[in-house]
Amino acid sequence: MFKSLRNSTLVTLTLCAILASSAAFAQRNVDQPANTYSLEDCIRIALETNPQVKLSEITVATNGNTYAQSKWARWPSISFSAGQGFSSGRNIDPFTNQFVQQNISSNNYQLGGQVTLFNGFQIKNNIKFNDANYKASQKDLDAARNDIMLNVALSYLQVVTNQELIEVARRQVEASNLQVERTGKLVEAGTSAESALLDLKAQLANDELTLVNAENNLETAKLNLKQFMNMPGSDPINVVRIEVADPTLQAYNATIQEIYETALTNLPQMKAANFRIEAAKTNVDLAKGAGLPTLTLNGGIYTAFSSAAPKQRFVSDGSGNTMTEVISTTDYIVYNDQQLPIVQQVSTPNGSLRTFGYLDQLNFNRNSAINLNLTIPIFTNFRVKYNVANAKLQQKTYEYQAQQVQLTIRKNVEQAYIDMTNAAKRYSATANQVRALQETFRVSQVRFDVGAINSVEYSIAKANLDKANGNLVQTKYDYVFRTKILDFYLNRPLSDF
Numbered sequence: 413m414f415k416s417l418r419n420s421t422l423v424t425l426t427l428c429a430i431l432a433s434s435a436a437f438a439q440r441n442v443d444q445p446a447n448t449y450s451l452e453d454c455i456r457i458a459l460e461t462n463p464q465v466k467l468s469e470i471t472v473a474t475n476g477n478t479y480a481q482s483k484w485a486r487w488p489s490i491s492f493s494a495g496q497g498f499s500s501g502r503n504i505d506p507f508t509n510q511f512v513q514q515n516i517s518s519n520n521y522q523l524g525g526q527v528t529l530f531n532g533f534q535i536k537n538n539i540k541f542n543d544a545n546y547k548a549s550q551k552d553l554d555a556a557r558n559d560i561m562l563n564v565a566l567s568y569l570q571v572v573t574n575q576e577l578i579e580v581a582r583r584q585v586e587a588s589n590l591q592v593e594r595t596g597k598l599v600e601a602g603t604s605a606e607s608a609l610l611d612l613k614a615q616l617a618n619d620e621l622t623l624v625n626a627e628n629n630l631e632t633a634k635l636n637l638k639q640f641m642n643m644p645g646s647d648p649i650n651v652v653r654i655e656v657a658d659p660t661l662q663a664y665n666a667t668i669q670e671i672y673e674t675a676l677t678n679l680p681q682m683k684a685a686n687f688r689i690e691a692a693k694t695n696v697d698l699a700k701g702a703g704l705p706t707l708t709l710n711g712g713i714y715t716a717f718s719s720a721a722p723k724q725r726f727v728s729d730g731s732g733n734t735m736t737e738v739i740s741t742t743d744y745i746v747y748n749d750q751q752l753p754i755v756q757q758v759s760t761p762n763g764s765l766r767t768f769g770y771l772d773q774l775n776f777n778r779n780s781a782i783n784l785n786l787t788i789p790i791f792t793n794f795r796v797k798y799n800v801a802n803a804k805l806q807q808k809t810y811e812y813q814a815q816q817v818q819l820t821i822r823k824n825v826e827q828a829y830i831d832m833t834n835a836a837k838r839y840s841a842t843a844n845q846v847r848a849l850q851e852t853f854r855v856s857q858v859r860f861d862v863g864a865i866n867s868v869e870y871s872i873a874k875a876n877l878d879k880a881n882g883n884l885v886q887t888k889y890d891y892v893f894r895t896k897i898l899d900f901y902l903n904r905p906l907s908d909f
Contacts, residue, residue: 450652451568454641458564461642465560468553475549479542485535488527495520505720517719521774524712531708532701537694544691551684558680564640569889570633571651576885578630581623584878588616595867604863611867615874622878659891661836664829666902672825675901679821685814692807699803703789703796711782715774724765731762828897835891842880842887849877 444450449457459465500515528535592612598604634649643649676682743754768776789796856873859865 444652445650447648448650448652451565451654454568454637454651455561455564457641457643458560459557462560465553465556468549468556472546472549472553475542475546479539479546482535482539482542485528485538488525490523490525493522493524503720505718512720514720519717519774520714521716522712522714524710526708526710529707529709530704531706532704534698534701537697537701541691541694541698544687544694548684548687548691551680551687554680555684560640564637567633567637567640568651569654569893571630571637572654573886573889574626574630574633575651575653577882578623578626580878580881580885581619581626584619584874584881585616585623588612588619588874592616608867611871615867615871618875619878656889656892659836659839659888659895661840661891664832664895664898666898668826668829671829671898671901672822674903675821675825676818678901678903681817682814682821685810685817688810689807689814692803692810696800696803696807699796699799702799703792705789706785706787708785708787709783710785711780713778713780715778717770717773717777721768721773724767733761825898825901828894828901832891832894832898835887835894839884839887839891842884846877846880846884849873849880853877 444453497518497520498516499518502511502513503516504510505512505516592609595604595609595612599606599609635645637651638645638647638649739753744751745754746752853873853876856865856870860867860870
């Protein structure tokens, strides 16, 4: 029964929705006995410790960071650089650009920025592309969580089912034991043959073996559950029983088409596929944008210091110039046979000598620039052409993958509906069989008590009833949980069993 559930991807999201039926999903019930876990506890622990879920969470966080960073590309980028230089011998003074024969120590500083004004809408499309990828990874995380929930829920269900089968087997052992004791007294009294007692003891041994097998199956189911919870196999574990009412076998109140259409809007697999198609479409626009012009604006402030620069220099105070006469001591003219010195009017700015320190020189050497750059791609070896073609092929790939997801969902919904219908038929037939065999066994027990039938006929009647009771337990859980699968696809609450 459970193997068929495992092989259906439909169940992937089914039993995980049981979590929504409990308000205590995030916290364990403090009233539970030690080492006892509810379904919500088991799933919570499995999700907290599963490496695959953690890897998916890291992928979501990484894509989220990529998306957040891409939005900042719309803002200017700013950088600062500084340099220290030492040179000796014949050098060019970075302050005067003159050759000097001395050791020079120099510094330079630059603060620059750049902003993209237009680049074929690639910034906008890149943000949109990263957003779609981020959302797709979130849905992939939901799917990974659902896979873990499925495995845990199925293992939990196996534990609960085997517990109920153990109860059925114990009742069988108790009934057989009582019959052995009663027949033993009759043999001692001489009113019953010893062969009847031996047959009943064989039946008791068979029932005890059935009980041992059920207990072994329970331990195996617990081990599987602990492995999904990443618990050591030696740790004790008990589960909280899920009270499942007997099915009413009423007709399901939704058609296959209604279930399918609702599932398409709920399943994370379908949402992830649609987000990837959206990202692929944006990637086509990104590839096309690489062939459009790029317009950038950049600017910066630059300054420098040189140890070769003079420490003092004349600095005008801005008050104008002063006219002074300068009499030459070497140049003259002859007038009337007399040598007269040349007198010149010299204009000099008003000011004074000033000592220039480190910061003064940096301030004096400061300069700034701003540039507007336009880049037009003319021929790029057809890179844009083929990148666009590959992007379109990638879009087609994701569209076909989405179609495959849709086909898989439809196939799983149809299969789940048929499985639910068949499970209802099996449960109904098994319930009728149990009622008939109960009456048959009651009659057989009465006839055996009065000696109308032998112990072999009695044992056959009891074995048939015991087998039917075990089948009824399994078919009940099979039908109920297959119904819950359809409920989940319809986004219905699963709290009522």
